[in-house]
Amino acid sequence: MKAIAPTTLTYPIVETFHSIQGEGTWMGVSAFFIRLAGCDVYCPWCDQKESWTSKLSPQQSIKVLGEAAKQANPTIVIITGGEPLMHDLWPLTKELQSLGLRVHLETSGAHAFSGQFDWVTFSPKPFKVPHESVYSHVNELKVVIANQKDLIWAEEQAKKLHPEAIKYLQPEWNSPQSQPLIFDYILDHPDWRMSLQMHKFLGVR
Numbered sequence: 001m002k003a004i005a006p007t008t009l010t011y012p013i014v015e016t017f018h019s020i021q022g023e024g025t026w027m028g029v030s031a032f033f034i035r036l037a038g039c040d041v042y043c044p045w046c047d048q049k050e051s052w053t054s055k056l057s058p059q060q061s062i063k064v065l066g067e068a069a070k071q072a073n074p075t076i077v078i079i080t081g082g083e084p085l086m087h088d089l090w091p092l093t094k095e096l097q098s099l100g101l102r103v104h105l106e107t108s109g110a111h112a113f114s115g116q117f118d119w120v121t122f123s124p125k126p127f128k129v130p131h132e133s134v135y136s137h138v139n140e141l142k143v144v145i146a147n148q149k150d151l152i153w154a155e156e157q158a159k160k161l162h163p164e165a166i167k168y169l170q171p172e173w174n175s176p177q178s179q180p181l182i183f184d185y186i187l188d189h190p191d192w193r194m195s196l197q198m199h200k201f202l203g204v205r
């Protein structure tokens with residue numbers, strides 16, 4: 001049991017915003033995003049490079065973050081990054097859940113697991129191997145696919161999860177060849193599903 005942290009505790013924040021979850025099982029629901037700063041995975045195609053360093057990001061207290069999330073009245077709160085597991089997520093998740101909010105995590109799993117979540121989306125990257133503590137918490141696996149090699153990585157990661165985890169292959173946005181690759185793969189491997197980034201098609205965050 002973790003001790004209650006003071007609500008003055010802060011995290012480096014790239015941005016918070018209210019939108020619609022664009023990917024995976026919860027696609028389409030009202031979501032309040034908390035994007036934490038800091039990532040040491042360095043994916044070459046990353047579309048959040050401004051989140052790699054936490055030095056330039058303002059600190060926000062868990063009290064302020066909780067109030068903003070509650071005010072938005074979303075279906076879910078999504079803690080994302082950057083790589084959110086670079087931070088101890090226990091205090092933030094406890095504060096959000098104490099406000100009656102449903103809390104989700106989106107992580108590459110590159111650091112030890114922390115926090116208490118209602119849903120965990122695991123998006124492992126071959127550029128930094130995931131921490132073993134993450135696998136048992138995963139509700140959905142979402143692997144970004146740019147080429148054939150990524151499909152092998154996806155299968156390797158899927159083997160480490162419990163059988164109920166939902167498995168998605170998601171085309172890398174700037175690799176158009178990945179769409180037919182995934183399409184054909186799923187016809188032959190029906191235990192996988194395709195995830196598309198709805199928010200990018202809509203032109204929203």
Ligand code: SF4
Nearest residue numbers: 039041042043046082
């Ligand atoms: S893990 Fe996410 S934030 Fe980090 S480099 Fe990869 S895509 Fe970007």
